[in-house]
Amino acid sequence: MKRRRSFPVKSISLRLRLFFVIVAPLLVMAAVLGVWRINAAQKTAEELFDRSLLAAALAISRDVILSDGDAILPSTRDLIRDASGGEVFYHATGPGGIYVTGYAYPPVEPGRGNSDLYEPSFFEATYRDEKVRVLRVTERITIENLTGDATVTVWQRIADRAEFVRLLVVRAAALIGGLLATLILVVWFGVQLGLRPLTDLQEAISIRSPDDLSRIKRAVPAETRGIVQTLNHLFGQVERSIEAHQTFISDAAHQLRNPAAAVQSMAVALRDAPTEEDRLKRTEEMVVAARAAARVANQLLSLDRLRFLSPEDHNTRFDLVADVRQICADTAPAALSRGIDFELDAPSAGIWVHGDQLFLSEAVKNLIDNALKHGGAGLGKVAVTVTADDGQVHVTVADDGKGLSPGDREVALGRFTQVAPSDGSGLGLAIVASVMERHKGDLTINTVTQGASITVSLPIVTNN
DSSP: OOOOOOOOOOOOOHHHHHHHHHHHHHHHHHHHHHHHHHHHHHHHHHHHHHHHHHHHHHHHHHHHHHTTTSOOOHHHHHHHHHHHSSOEEEEEEOGGGOEEEEOSSOOOOTTOOSTTTTSOEEEEEEETTEEEEEEEEEEEEEETTEEEEEEEEEEEEHHHHHHHHHHHHHHHHHHHHHHHHHHHHHHHHHHHHHTHHHHHHHHHHHTSOTTOOOOOOOOOOGGGHHHHHHHHHHHHHHHHHHHHHHHHHHHHHHHHHHHHHHHHHHHHHHHTOSSHHHHHHHHHHHHHHHHHHHHHHHHHHHHHHHHTOOGGGGOOEEEHHHHHHHHHHHHHHHHHHTTOEEEEEOOSSOOEEESOHHHHHHHHHHHHHHHHHHSOTTOOEEEEEEEEETTEEEEEEEESSSOOOGGGHHHHTSTTOOSSOOSSOSOHHHHHHHHHHHTTOEEEEOOOSSSEEEEEEEEOOOOO
């Protein structure tokens, strides 16, 4: 099964991420505010200039009445020019349409009816090839003995209004831009200041030596305490793993030293054997010692491999009953040659499990080997039983030897430890326990009146 390769993904820094997260809404808000300000400036300009036109029209109408149709006052003309923000054109007629003052040809409003004659009327028109805004006001007046309608028309270039709007927009844009630039600078340096505890934490970790796995005790913000706690937990796990690995290496070296020394001593004795009979005897002893050393080495390698056994390695589906039958067939001759009864009680139908077949077979072999090695001089029978219930398959290895109780579990399952002295390495049951843990199984030391009984259990898989 091919494993997918993972490639590192380059991501932006946390500072840039926070900067964009904060500034992006500000930019959107600035754009919305800018559009609103443009619309507000246009509306403000229209209201302001229309009121200026209305004030100019009323002032001109007043002066026409006061001067009996002669002209408008110079002060009114200056007031109109100063208050309007741009040049104002005007045209005034008295009763009967008699021209009074102003420009000769005012813009004409198309389609105006008589029903709203005395209502002020705003409209847009063209005057001297320029767009203008026009106000027309008609009032009923009496000049000397003549009574009639007086009409005042005032207008102003729309370009003047547009220039006023432009000035308002420029000022608003400058204000918004200044505020936005200030906020961006504050956010940029504020984020840097806010992330300083993380930077300090990074520097504190980076200056540590590879051997320093002590807890991080630096004060950090509440938002990063979870990260620090996770790191401390990870450091603790790594430290315990390293300590366990170092202990394992030390124990392994100690366990391998004795068989190696025995092989070396027997080799010397074989070399110096005075007779052929002694030479053959020393040769047999050296073979036994070499086998013991190889057994210890293989068990140590099995324990080391178990540390790196992943769930992907548990994909083999096999018949555990057939596997146990083969193991018993291979082991029974050695037991029978020692005068030990060896029995197997297993169902005829297969029972299927998922897992690493090599390690599971090794676990069953170790259970049988443990019974043969630790049963003592009084060992007379070893029985292997395979049963199934509630979705579990159980393999039990029982003997009538020295005995093993559930209270001895910690010592019996420990590495390089034994309940009683024997020629074993103290790794067999430790390997069985590790295999069961990796395969989500169980190891149980049963309570029996005589001997020892150990059961391993695994989940059953269906045929589909």
